[in-house]
């Protein structure tokens with residue numbers, strides 16, 4: 001069956017239009033249509049392609065997500081090796097490098113390009129006749145892994161070049177990173193999936209790129225800064241700055257903080273400026289890269305087998321400190337994952353007192369050979385979770401004890417399982433008290449059912465007194481029962497009952513997230529809620545139906561279907577509904593022309609008029625999208641009482657801050 005020409009033309013037009021909007025949104029940071037209008041274009045194209053599968057091209061924007069998961073990554077040989085950079089750690093070493101460069105060039109004038117060194121994962125993107133063909137990790141520099149399907153999910157990577165001068169073969173180099181503003185949310189998702197959190201955004205970026213299921217990569221808002229050419233056939237470029245300008249023109253995201261420097265003094269000024277800006281950037285940066293601009297001079301200088309002589313990284317080391325590892329404790333998470341945590345003698349690292357640090361998992365401890373009693377180096381990389389870098393074996397007394405992962409769960413004694421090929425050891429007992437407690441805490445938490453005031457301590461008491469065994473019990477608590485708890489007065493009890501009652505009115509996405517289904521984080525919960533509308537429909541869904549939702553895939557589908565097949569889980573849902581929990585179908589997206597059409601809104605602090613859920617519903621009704629983290633793309637931050645660090649961040653990024661009254665007026669609420 002042939003596709004009518006008019007349909008073919010419409011599909012081509014939609015494709016071009018959608019890619020143009022991707023470019024404006026993700027590269028230029030200057031969208032010209034609302035998210036809802038964008039979604040409409042994408043939906044129309046998806047429908048056309050579904051009706052006429054012959055229309056699907058590999059560079060169609062619908063194909064950014066949707067490649068099936070693979071079993072392993074194929075190897076890719078880089079056309080030009082991906083070298084690393086020589087490091088200098090202070091001004092003196094930088095001077096020495098500059099002197100060597102000038103001497104080798106016979107004291108000819110040298111111009112430098114200064115760039116921010118982004119701490120992420122290096123990638124190479126190959127374009128054939130202007131189309132994105134292969135994307136690879138750095139690997140050992142000669143050969144990397146084919147992660148094309150995952151890179152396609154990054155919307156700022158052009159699928160087709162915009163330039164008219166298109167080389168037949170082009171290899172572009174850049175650094176993929178996870179914005180700092182998205183890091184916390186990604187880790188929350190991971191914990192929801194029962195996976196250990198990433199220690200820092202760099203690991204998160206590298207880990208996300210090496211996901212076998214592109215749907216998982218797509219759920220992480222990865223970004224890229226493109227910083228150079230690996231190979232370009234027939235492009236007449238004379239310098240690195242010209243290459244960057246060409247890359248920008250061709251639609252790549254080139255860091256605007258790049259600058260040329262006519263002298264070493266200008267390089268130093270650039271480094272000072274970078275040091276001042278560093279903390280407020282939305283990505284981790286571990287230094288500045290200085291490159292000789294002129295390609296002729298680059299060639300003259302050449303490279304060692306490791307690194308080019310024409311470039312250098314001026315690096316500031318992550319802040320580190322030395323302290324004693326007092327013990328390694330095991331935390332049992334709500335999915336049963338056993339995570340070893342270092343208990344440290346308190347030590348200050350970049351202005352913060354650190355008393356514990358993640359050790360990730362058993363293999364990491366063995367690889368680093370960290371023993372209890374060791375002196376260890378601790379670092380706060382990217383100013384996030386502290387991490388144990390490694391031991392100082394020369395300081396050992398002989399009293400140190402190697403860590404042994406317990407064979408049985410420290411909370412319930414059940415033998416621990418560790419499937420082949422997985423790094424995480426797990427307690428398989430669903431009734432394990434530690435898991436039950438963590439699941440209940442998760443259920444009540446802010447992003448889940450949002451039961452205000454019901455934190456860890458109170459929940460532990462409720463469990464210990466036998467008042468609560470599963471989430472449905474929360475909805476049957478009485479005032480008299482609450483009054484038997486320590487430090488519980490009339491007023492507090494009433495507040496708690498009110499908060500529990502308010503949580504009965506919730507969204508389906510929140511309820512699904514609250515249930516703690518493995519692999520169902522907030523993002524997936526929203527996809528499921530939007531697709532099924534009611535919990536009954538989801539409970540009746542087949543594996544195939546769940547799997548085929550864009551962004552879901554087989555792993556998640558299997559977990560969801562298995563969860564709702566278990567009689568105990570069905571009974572729990574029934575009891576929750578009987579207790580008056582009313583999950584509303586995904587709130588219909590507001591009109592793009594509403595008062596908040598296309599706006600992204602973040603709340604911080606305590607709101608006096610609405611619960612978080614109510615406020616978020618107001619945003620949606622007005623055509624906006626509520627978000628957790630503040631980024632440059634945030635339209636408004638609404639500050640309630642005692643606002644947190646999100647307010648500082650909003651001010652730093654120049655995001656408009658609203659009071660509750662201003663927000664109410666804007667959305668027309670009382």
Ligand code: IVH
Nearest residue numbers: 083084085115116117118122175227289308
């Ligand atoms: S140039 C031959 N520029 O740093 C030139 N690298 O330590 C090699 N990186 O593997 C790279 N930002 O992953 C260059 N603006 C930048 C960079 C950058 C981050 C990474 C890159 C490289 C590593 C070397």
